[in-house]
Amino acid sequence: MEALFISTGVVALAEIGDKTQLLAFILAARYKRPWPIILAIFIATLVNHGLAGAIGAWVPALLDPNVLRWVLGISFLAMAIWILIPDKIDDAEATRTRFGVFGTTLITFFLAEMGDKTQIATVALAAQYQQFWWVVLGTTLGMMLANAPAVLFGERIARRLPTQLVHRIAACIFAVLGLVALLGGVESLGFQAS
DSSP states (O other): OHHHHHHHHHHHHHHTTOHHHHHHHHHHHHHOOHHHHHHHHHHHHHHHHHHHHHHHHHHHHHSOHHHHHHHHHHHHHHHHHHTTSOOOOOGGGGOOOTTHHHHHHHHHHHHHHTTOHHHHHHHHHHHHHOOHHHHHHHHHHHHHHHHHHHHHHHHHHHHHSOHHHHHHHHHHHHHHHHHHHHTTSGGGGTOOOO
8 A cells, every 4th residue: 555655645746736747737727627537547548557557567677686776765855856857738738629628638748757756756656666556556546646636626726736836745745755665675774565
């Protein structure tokens, strides 16, 4: 369950102010049809994070555990820094309408998520926890926790949310995960894994 909770929380926090959340705001403002947008975001995220989780589950088989520990530790620390850099999105990215509201959202959201912070985080979390389904479920849930309200309530949320504070909290969580990985896991901190 730790993989589910950490994945959900970290991705939900990381997604605040991310380009895919900005895309959700733009799509909601443009089309004013929240349910097809939310469904398309869910499907695009599930497929995208499923692929990322599969890569994350596969990577440990390729790397020596010590090398993997360093790769994960450095990756989480890099995510901590990356999360503090604000995202921007081009309006043209969100205005394709040839495929209708659902199709446009599905394609645009899937492509926008490629190489995004939360996709990279999904790879690292799946490699760290080696629990594909819990990580993919958690990261998808985290994306939905951040993006469904963005679609439903849009600007009212954006004006009230302390984005910088949320990004700092997410960066701290990634930094802690990085340090724990570099130190060899929770056992090195004096905790016993159960």
